[in-house]
Amino acid sequence: MSFRTTGSVGVGYVEDVSPGSGALPPRAWYASSDAASLSLNGSWRFRLSPTADAEDDAFAGPGYDCADWAEVTVPGHWVLQQDGRFGTPVYTNHRYPFPVDPPRVPTENPTGDHLRFFDLPDDWPTLLAKGADADAGGSDSAVLRFDGVESCARVWLNGTELGDFKGSRLPHEFAVGHLLRPAGNVLAVRVHQWSAGSYLEDQDQWWLPGIFRDVTLLHRPAGGVRDFFVHASYDHRAGTGTLRVDSEVEGRVLVPALDIDVETGQVITVPVRPWTAETPYLYDAVLATPGERVPLRIGFRTVVLEDGLIKVNGRPVLFKGVNRHEWHSEHGRALDAGTMREDVLLMKRHNVNAVRTSHYPPHPAFLDLCDEYGLWVIDECDLETHGFTEQDWRDNPVDDDRWTPALLDRAARMVERDKNHPSVVIWSLGNEAGTGRGLTAMAGWIRGRDGSRLIHYEGDWNCRDTDVYSRMYADHAEVDRIGRGLDGGPAKRRELPFIQCEYAHAMGNGPGGLADYQRIFEAHDRIQGGFVWEWIDHGIRDERYGFAYGGDFGEELHDGNFVCDGLLFPDRTPSPGLLEYKKVVEPVRMEGDGVDGVVRITNGYDFADLSGLALRWSYDVDGEAVGTGTLTVPALAPGESADVKLPEPPVEAGSAARGTEDRWTVRAVLAGDTAWAPRGHVVAWIQLPISPRQLFGVTARSRPVADGRGGIALGPAVFDARTGEPVSIGGIDVTGLRLDVWRAPTDNDEGAPWQPDTRLGPLWRRLGLHRMRHRVDAVEPGEDALTVRTRVAPAATDLALRTVHRWTSDGPRLKLSVSVTPEGDWQRVPLPRLGIRFGLAAGDRARVRWYGGGPGEAYPDTGSAAMLGRWESTVDDLQTPYVRPQENGARADVRRAEISRGPGLPVLHVESGRPFWFTARRWTTEQLDAAGHLTDLTPGDTVWVNLDHAQQGIGSQSCGPGPLPQYHLPVRQTEFSFVFWVPEQGDGS
Numbered sequence: 003m004s005f006r007t008t009g010s011v012g013v014g015y016v017e018d019v020s021p022g023s024g025a026l027p028p029r030a031w032y033a034s035s036d037a038a039s040l041s042l043n044g045s046w047r048f049r050l051s052p053t054a055d056a057e058d059d060a061f062a063g064p065g066y067d068c069a070d071w072a073e074v075t076v077p078g079h080w081v082l083q084q085d086g087r088f089g090t091p092v093y094t095n096h097r098y099p100f101p102v103d104p105p106r107v108p109t110e111n112p113t114g115d116h117l118r119f120f121d122l123p124d125d126w127p128t129l130l131a132k133g134a135d136a137d138a139g140g141s142d143s144a145v146l147r148f149d150g151v152e153s154c155a156r157v158w159l160n161g162t163e164l165g166d167f168k169g170s171r172l173p174h175e176f177a178v179g180h181l182l183r184p185a186g187n188v189l190a191v192r193v194h195q196w197s198a199g200s201y202l203e204d205q206d207q208w209w210l211p212g213i214f215r216d217v218t219l220l221h222r223p224a225g226g227v228r229d230f231f232v233h234a235s236y237d238h239r240a241g242t243g244t245l246r247v248d249s250e251v252e253g254r255v256l257v258p259a260l261d262i263d264v265e266t267g268q269v270i271t272v273p274v275r276p277w278t279a280e281t282p283y284l285y286d287a288v289l290a291t292p293g294e295r296v297p298l299r300i301g302f303r304t305v306v307l308e309d310g311l312i313k314v315n316g317r318p319v320l321f322k323g324v325n326r327h328e329w330h331s332e333h334g335r336a337l338d339a340g341t342m343r344e345d346v347l348l349m350k351r352h353n354v355n356a357v358r359t360s361h362y363p364p365h366p367a368f369l370d371l372c373d374e375y376g377l378w379v380i381d382e383c384d385l386e387t388h389g390f391t392e393q394d395w396r397d398n399p400v401d402d403d404r405w406t407p408a409l410l411d412r413a414a415r416m417v418e419r420d421k422n423h424p425s426v427v428i429w430s431l432g433n434e435a436g437t438g439r440g441l442t443a444m445a446g447w448i449r450g451r452d453g454s455r456l457i458h459y460e461g462d463w464n465c466r467d468t469d470v471y472s473r474m475y476a477d478h479a480e481v482d483r484i485g486r487g488l489d490g491g492p493a494k495r496r497e498l499p500f501i502q503c504e505y506a507h508a509m510g511n512g513p514g515g516l517a518d519y520q521r522i523f524e525a526h527d528r529i530q531g532g533f534v535w536e537w538i539d540h541g542i543r544d545e546r547y548g549f550a551y552g553g554d555f556g557e558e559l560h561d562g563n564f565v566c567d568g569l570l571f572p573d574r575t576p577s578p579g580l581l582e583y584k585k586v587v588e589p590v591r592m593e594g595d596g597v598d599g600v601v602r603i604t605n606g607y608d609f610a611d612l613s614g615l616a617l618r619w620s621y622d623v624d625g626e627a628v629g630t631g632t633l634t635v636p637a638l639a640p641g642e643s644a645d646v647k648l649p650e651p652p653v654e655a656g657s658a659a660r661g662t663e664d665r666w667t668v669r670a671v672l673a674g675d676t677a678w679a680p681r682g683h684v685v686a687w688i689q690l691p692i693s694p695r696q697l698f699g700v701t702a703r704s705r706p707v708a709d710g711r712g713g714i715a716l717g718p719a720v721f722d723a724r725t726g727e728p729v730s731i732g733g734i735d736v737t738g739l740r741l742d743v744w745r746a747p748t749d750n751d752e753g754a755p756w757q758p759d760t761r762l763g764p765l766w767r768r769l770g771l772h773r774m775r776h777r778v779d780a781v782e783p784g785e786d787a788l789t790v791r792t793r794v795a796p797a798a799t800d801l802a803l804r805t806v807h808r809w810t811s812d813g814p815r816l817k818l819s820v821s822v823t824p825e826g827d828w829q830r831v832p833l834p835r836l837g838i839r840f841g842l843a844a845g846d847r848a849r850v851r852w853y854g855g856g857p858g859e860a861y862p863d864t865g866s867a868a869m870l871g872r873w874e875s876t877v878d879d880l881q882t883p884y885v886r887p888q889e890n891g892a893r894a895d896v897r898r899a900e901i902s903r904g905p906g907l908p909v910l911h912v913e914s915g916r917p918f919w920f921t922a923r924r925w926t927t928e929q930l931d932a933a934g935h936l937t938d939l940t941p942g943d944t945v946w947v948n949l950d951h952a953q954q955g956i957g958s959q960s961c962g963p964g965p966l967p968q969y970h971l972p973v974r975q976t977e978f979s980f981v982f983w984v985p986e987q988g989d990g991s
């Protein structure tokens with residue numbers, strides 16, 4: 003075939019509903035042991051045009067002079083390279099960022115022409131030079147593979163057009179052996195940002211054009227392997243595995259560890275160790291055809307729907323999953339191997355056992371890692387047409403036969419590529435694509451091709467095409483009803499297991515309510531777990547914003563920071579949400595009674611025993627471990643429980659060494675190094691109190707007296723006689739101490755725009771809680787107390803909180819008792835927080851030590867991971883860097899906090915008889931509230947401290963339900979108190 007110029011027209015393929023032309027049929031993705039391959043990743047020459055047809059295709063021809071072209075890195079997205087020189091990213095959740103007129107796309111269609119010049123390595127099989135290889139059964143002697151190009155590409159090699167394709171996150175291969183030359187090869191790829199395929203790729207993420215996955219030239223030797231399908235099942239009754247490898251090119255299958263050496267297509271049954279996500283046992287094997295050897299890693303496992311349950315190897319599984327988009331804050335969806343591994347390791351270390359590859363098949367190397375380390379995978383097809391919801395799903399491609407070939411092509415490319423991964427247990431047809439015949443066709447095709455896995459699609463509430471009833475963001479009550487089988491629905495659905503393919507929206511601070519969901523999941527067999535939305539924030543690293551989100555690139559239509567809703571921050575630091583999830587889904591459950599000294603241990607794994615774990619105890623006196631040791635782990639099968647006796651406490655009852663609070667902390671840790679974490683890594687833990695906390699008081703012995711300088715002295719403090727506010731405590735200046743009810747609303751407080759009118763952020767602002775006024779009604783020095791009466795209220799309403807601050811002192815210590823009485827009709831709206839706040843002059847050397855929950859933040863419904871102990875941090879490190887600033891950083895269950903403003907300076911101590919919430923930051927709540935990005939926050943010279951009696955829960959209303967009622971902070975008459983003192987320097991008490 004010779005080079006042909008199509009001129010400035012010839013771009014019809016862009017808006018063609020067909021999947022493309024010229025590509026080879028899809029097949030398994032594998033690496034050969036002996037066939038050569040050449041990575042074409044690296045620096046490519048690049049030219050960007052504003053429209054699909056602005057330039058003709060002369061660039062693909064021989065001898066084209068591209069000297070003045072730019073360069074881009076492949077894999078990569080051109081909009082993320084060279085500081086916006088090639089355009090910028092666009093973020094929309096479900097709305098198409100172009101007029102909806104399928105399959106037409108805008109004339110403005112950024113088009114990137116790419117050129118890559120390459121020579122074949124000296125050792126590249128000479129056979130190629132001879133051209134097509136007839137012995138290989140008519141196939142070509144080399145294949146060019148694209149693992150991912152967004153959204154549509156047309157390809158030429160050495161001037162000959164190979165074809166065009168769509169299906170951004172799916173592989174496409176072309177036969178090229180007959181076109182290759184030993185040197186001076188020219189690969190030309192024209193990539194269009196928008197195409198008919200864009201209508202099928204409306205996932206909630208950045209639109210990022212480019213060749214974003216590998217490009218590889220693969221030698222295909224004569225008699226080489228082409229496609230093959232490893233069928234490896236496990237019979238849990240017999241303990242045997244049955245293997246059959248179907249191969250397009252016949253050969254032999256060798257599994258040395260099992261003494262297997264059989265022909266392809268032959269069935270063999272032998273005793274094996276099964277594969278599960280908990281015990282990911284893989285057998286190294288080889289598929290040998292006359293011309294090639296391909297290494298295989300075989301996992302024996304059987305997935306069935308039986309008794310209305312998803313069972314693997316005969317046992318039901320409970321998914322403790324996450325939804326994973328591919329994301330890197332600098333490279334977008336172009337992920338390197340290290341990043342993929344990091345994701346898998348982070349998942350394993352946080353007790354995650356399952357991944358839904360939302361909403362497209364991931365880079366295939368990720369699935370290799372899932373096989374190796376052990377994760378259950380729902381592999382989802384690259385399909386979403388959510389934007390059609392804006393027009394009541396009219397013209398939805400999944401219900402239009404013209405698009406069905408494209409849908410089937412996508413299904414086939416996913417299944418064929420990924421069919422040999424034991425980790426993949428469920429195929430998902432796609433996400434949020436409405437309903438229609440196209441989906442049914444996909445399901446039918448998949449079932450025909452691979453009967454060994456189940457089919458998922460959330461949009462199919464009738465479960466017409468699916469094997470599992472799946473929903474997203476169903477609230478706790480509904481999930482419980484479903485668990486009890488009280489949800490009704492069509493007959494088929496009632497017979498099926500249930501999962502939440504998305505729940506617990508991890509946007510900003512949160513998600514709240516995870517532990518409550520988990521209890522429901524574990525209470526009902528029918529509920530087989532869920533997948534938190536989502537794994538990582540898709541923030542883009544940016545000098546101006548720190549991490550950019552929707553709108554930061556001036557998009558005319560965007561969905562703001564809704565793209566930052568992950569359990570990891572964009573730089574892959576775990577957020578408090580991930581630590582919470584780790585605790586909530588820990589696979590060993592412990593409960594017990596510290597006084598009796600008994601811990602009941604339950605093996606919460608579905609398959610593994612506890613032999614990989616060790617139990618370590620510590621005996622803590624007021625948060626300090628005074629004794630440690632180990633316990634024998636009982637040999638428990640999955641689901642079994644046993645009681646383990648703790649040793650005698652190392653501190654005798656009644657002895658002076660006992661504290662006001664003694665407790666056991668028991669940790670289940672890895673007994674030895676594993677592939678994913680070292681020995682000693684904590685998998686699960688519990689704390690069991692022994693002695694109840696003793697309350698202490700401050701006996702009012704001091705009398706407030708005028709200090710002669712317009713102030714009132716009481717114990718260690720001096721007050722402003724007009725405002726009644728303390729101006730110093732123990733010589734430390736204090737400013738602005740007052741009742742505080744405001745927090746910078748979290749994304750979950752604000753709620754998604756489509757949520758009902760119960761969203762708290764907007765309600766709070768409507769009530770005016772962010773602009774409360776503080777009227778001083780009385781400052782009353784008394785016999786043994788200073789009483790300050792205030793009325794705290796927003797403008798324009800008669801709502802108020804009448805507040806009485808009663809200050810007393812026993813000499814060195816100062817006690818504040820606050821009583822709050824609501825006035826007016828608060829319309830049952832809970833308060834954001836209830837406590838006091840004040841400022842201390844301090845800079846970046848301010849530190850805090852506390853005895854309470856830690857080390858990280860916690861809120862009423864996100865506090866499972868807070869462990870009682872003694873913790874220490876700089877004030878700066880107390881902040882949780884949510885990409886969009888919002889309330890964060892509270893430490894829960896605090897008994898005592900010590901705030902140090904810098905080395906050598908007096909330290910303010912705060913204590914309370916009732917555990918409180920502690921927060922400190924170097925900006926005000928108002929500044930936090932006003933900030934759009936972390937870079938908007940400039941630390942000042944005041945550390946603002948909040949001591950809260952109570953906090954409103956967090957919930958998940960940025961997409962799902964709000965906090966459960968028990969985590970609400972109702973407006974009602976309330977009393978609370980704090981004790982302050984400043985020890986003499988050197989007095990560590």
Ligand code: GAL
Binds near residue numbers: 564567
């Ligand atoms: C779901 C959707 C996800 C994401 C999420 C909200 O509806 O499937 O892709 O948009 O909501 O973050």
